[in-house]
Amino acid sequence: MAKKLLVAGMAAVMAMSVAACGSDKNDDNNSSTTEKATTPSTESASTTDGASATETPKDKVTFSMFLGVSGEKDVNTNETTIGKVLEDQTGVNFKLEHLVGDLNTKIGTMIAGDKYPDVMVPDAAIEEVMKANAFIPLDDLIEQYGPNIKRVYGPYFERMKSDYGGHIYFLPYSAQVGEVTSDPNINQGAFWVQRRVLKEAGYPVIKTMDQYTKLIEDFVAKHPDEDLTGTLTLTNDWRFFATSNVPMHLDGFPNDGNVEVNIDTLDAKTYAGSDSEKRWLQTLNTLNAKGLFDKSSFVDNYDQYIAKLSSKKVVGFFDYGWQIGTATAALKDAARKDPSQDDYVYYPLAVTWDGTKDQYQDPPGWTSNRGIGITKSAKDPARIIQYWDNMLKEENQVLINWGIKGETYEVNDQGRFYRTQEQIDKIDQTFKEKYGFVTYDWDFPQYNSTSTFADGNARSVGFQPEVFEMSLTEGDKTILGKYGIKTYSDIFDKPEDRPWFPAWSIPKEQGSAQQLWETKKDDLLKKYYAKLALAKPEDFEGIWADYKKEFDKLDTAGYEKWYKEQLQKLVAIAKAK
Numbered sequence: 345m346a347k348k349l350l351v352a353g354m355a356a357v358m359a360m361s362v363a364a365c366g367s368d369k370n371d372d373n374n375s376s377t378t379e380k381a382t383t384p385s386t387e388s389a390s391t392t393d394g395a396s397a398t399e400t401p402k403d404k405v406t407f408s409m410f411l412g413v414s415g416e417k418d419v420n421t422n423e424t425t426i427g428k429v430l431e432d433q434t435g436v437n438f439k440l441e442h443l444v445g446d447l448n449t450k451i452g453t454m455i456a457g458d459k460y461p462d463v464m465v466p467d468a469a470i471e472e473v474m475k476a477n478a479f480i481p482l483d484d485l486i487e488q489y490g491p492n493i494k495r496v497y498g499p500y501f502e503r504m505k506s507d508y509g510g511h512i513y514f515l516p517y518s519a520q521v522g523e524v525t526s527d528p529n530i531n532q533g534a535f536w537v538q539r540r541v542l543k544e545a546g547y548p549v550i551k552t553m554d555q556y557t558k559l560i561e562d563f564v565a566k567h568p569d570e571d572l573t574g575t576l577t578l579t580n581d582w583r584f585f586a587t588s589n590v591p592m593h594l595d596g597f598p599n600d601g602n603v604e605v606n607i608d609t610l611d612a613k614t615y616a617g618s619d620s621e622k623r624w625l626q627t628l629n630t631l632n633a634k635g636l637f638d639k640s641s642f643v644d645n646y647d648q649y650i651a652k653l654s655s656k657k658v659v660g661f662f663d664y665g666w667q668i669g670t671a672t673a674a675l676k677d678a679a680r681k682d683p684s685q686d687d688y689v690y691y692p693l694a695v696t697w698d699g700t701k702d703q704y705q706d707p708p709g710w711t712s713n714r715g716i717g718i719t720k721s722a723k724d725p726a727r728i729i730q731y732w733d734n735m736l737k738e739e740n741q742v743l744i745n746w747g748i749k750g751e752t753y754e755v756n757d758q759g760r761f762y763r764t765q766e767q768i769d770k771i772d773q774t775f776k777e778k779y780g781f782v783t784y785d786w787d788f789p790q791y792n793s794t795s796t797f798a799d800g801n802a803r804s805v806g807f808q809p810e811v812f813e814m815s816l817t818e819g820d821k822t823i824l825g826k827y828g829i830k831t832y833s834d835i836f837d838k839p840e841d842r843p844w845f846p847a848w849s850i851p852k853e854q855g856s857a858q859q860l861w862e863t864k865k866d867d868l869l870k871k872y873y874a875k876l877a878l879a880k881p882e883d884f885e886g887i888w889a890d891y892k893k894e895f896d897k898l899d900t901a902g903y904e905k906w907y908k909e910q911l912q913k914l915v916a917i918a919k920a921k
Contacts (some may be wrong), residue, residue, distance in 0.1 A: 354884040405727055406437045410418040411787055412451070412467035414443045415646050415670065417777065424780030426744055433740075436731040438463065440783070443592075447581060448472070458466065460719035463728060465787045468582040470714060474506065474513060475854045481511035481719035485729040492736035493729070496521055503712050507853055514717030514734065516710070516790045522796035524708050525804070527811045528831030530692040531665035531793075533593050533704045538659055539823055540687035547826040551699035553594060553627060560660045561636060573658045574636025577628070578667070579873070580646045586663050587641075588869050593662075598703040598839060601848025602862060603907050605659050607840055610915065612847065612907035616865055622888055623697070628877040629884050644873040656688040665692070673773045679819055680769065686819030694836045705840035708794060711849040712750050716787060732789045738798060744784045745803055752779070753805070761801045762810040843918035851911045861903040868894055 406420070421427030422437040431437050441461065443450060452467040454460050455476040466473045473479060486493050495502065497519050504512045536557055541563045541694040542548070550556050560574045578586040589599060592615050597604040603612035631637040636645075638652070652658055653671035665672070672690060679686040694702040701811055716732075718725045734740060746753045746761055753761050754773060763771070774784045784790070795803040802808040806815070812831065816824070829835060846849070852858045879887055 373564060378447065404431070404435045404437065405726075406439055407463055407722070407728060408461035409438045409440050409463040409465070410450075410454075411442050412447050412469055415650065416442045416782070418442055419783065421780070421783055424778065424783050426747070426780030426784055429743060429748075430731070430735065430740070433726075434731050434734050436727055454478070460721040462722040463716060464719055465475065466806075467714060470514070471852075471854050471859070473717070478719050479513040480720050480722070480725060481509070481513060482515070482718065482729065483512050485718075485725055486512065489726055489729045490733045492733045495639055496736050496789070497686070499709050500710060500712070503710065507851065511832055514715035516712055516715040517786060518790050518792040518795075519710070520708055520792045520795055521803070522791075522798065523800075524794045525796055526803045527705075527793070527804070527807055527808045528809070528833055529665065529806055529885075530704075530836070531834050533589070533599060533662070534692035534836075535662050535695040536660055536668075536686065537692040538656075539689050539691050539819065541659060541825075542691060543687070544825070547823070548649075549827075550693050551695065552699055553695055556660070556693065556695050557631060557636075560631075561634065561889055563659055564636060571653065571657065573647045574634075575631060575661050576638035576644075576652060576658060577641045577661065578644075578646070578649050578663060579870075580644065580649065582868070583646060583667070586868065587666060587873065588616070590662050591615045591618065591624045593702070593704060594624060594695065594697045595620050596701050596703055598842070598845065599664075599848070600842075600846050603847055603904065605842070605844070605847055605907075605911060607842065610911045612904050612910050612911060613898055614865075614904060616869065617892060617900070620697070625873065625876040625888075626884060629879060629881060630900045634879055635768060635882050637877065638645045640879055642877070653690075660690075666680050670773070672774075674911065676817075677772045680703065680772070680817055682860050683818060686817065689819065691823060692832055693834075696726075701835050703839060705833060705836050705839045707713065707842050707845050708792075709842075709845035709849075711846065713849045713851050716789065722779070724904055735784075736789055740805060742797065744780075744788075746783070746805055747779060759809060760810060761805075763805070763814060765814060768811075768815050844911050844914040847907065847911065850907075850914070857899065858906050861898055862902070864898055865895070 349411055357852060418439075418441050420437055420439050422431040427437065434798050441790065447467065447469050451466055451472050455472065458476075460478055462472060464478070493515070500513065500516070500519055505518065508515050537550075537556070537559065541559060544549075544566070545559060546562065548555070548559070549712065550559060564574050578584075592599065594609065595604060595615065600612075602614055602616065604615055605612050628637055638658075640648075644652070650668070650671045653661070653668055654674050656675075668690075675685070675689050679689050694704055696702050718728050722728060727831045735744065749755060752767055753763050754767075755761055771779075771781075771783075791803045794807070797803060806810050824832070827835065852862070868891065872887065875887050876884060876891065
């Protein structure tokens, strides 16, 4: 899977929220409310490719919106600076509700009652929502009200059409616009380690798993009184992939999901049940036997995991930058205020089994099996689609990502966006939440993080070279200097072109053999991973044999054959273009 990830992941990265300016009293999560605007809205700002589809409505309306991820704050979008500007333009506010508890249970309850919020971002449960016919088709709404949706998502419309009737039922999280820019930070996968560990070891070059685990083991041994956790993993709910994806990356492949794709032959081989998976679990088993692995990894929820990463007690771990953003932002904010805290900021490493080519960084991709949709319970779908279309105007993409000129960014004589040191210092996690940068960082329709605006400026603030350089602390400059690099991504190999990327986003029909394979495989992983990681070393081989015996009953050959066929189709489409 992946979230936000993506891109990052991902990317990224990417994890944030809000507060500040007017609220709605609607407590019914399945209805919208409307009130007369106290101040008439101004006409929507014009877009670079045409006028707004309609005049701005004079009535204010609040729509309910459910997001199938936990760990973020429930807010009204108009309580943020950005959300208030968008409300002034459109009259629309969204009341956001994030997941509490189990995603499948929450979605199942909605389906059983056939009652939904106006808008949903069901994340990994999107197939269940589609199967229940909970989303309405968007084709006609886009045609009537979505000139900017067509401009941004138009090149992908054929890939957005669902097997359920051939319609577009949701908008994927983002689409590439303009030139592709690279991320100087790491919002995708990496093995992370506290900077103090590298400093104490003399800034060694760490490229293999053996080097990485020895680095952690040596540091913990030298600090017996600090009650340190050598490493941990994330296994909570749908985020289990943060543990199960690791063999793929150690083998030198990007995050294509359940398969490693040969770029020349398009052969798609699963790594579940492979020697690489066994080696990864044996590594965790060895670390556990040495007291270096947090056994709670298999019971902690996401919030507990983030709290541990923020505690300064975890020496190293694997995860995607976008998924740990809350923890890393807190550590970086602390380091900006007190440079001595820089030791606890995490540094990314490109670790593979043999220390050769890595592919942690994502190539440009298109995620078509996650997104935001309007449900059949929505009272006014046209207002919602108009809001999304208005968001996709270039000036509003600038607003959502950069903020307001003079407040959160400036423009130099060459038209380049930048931030002053004062602005960089004030825009910490708390500010991002209040301003709305967190609220609008992922789930709403938007330009992809690697996009550029028509004037050449980067869509993502952190991708703008002028901002990255200004944002570096003395601690950043020191460690980058020690490794002779200018950006954190410089130590990672460049991503190879993969027209299908990511393979995990290729849609699978509900109840299909491919989906059944993934469900059974995931069940086996969740049944055996904890046993294998926490077993006595002498019991490992026997448990692995039991796991393999069950895994080998799955039709893995059929799954891999289907995947290769889908990849061949996508590559053919790319070549035709």
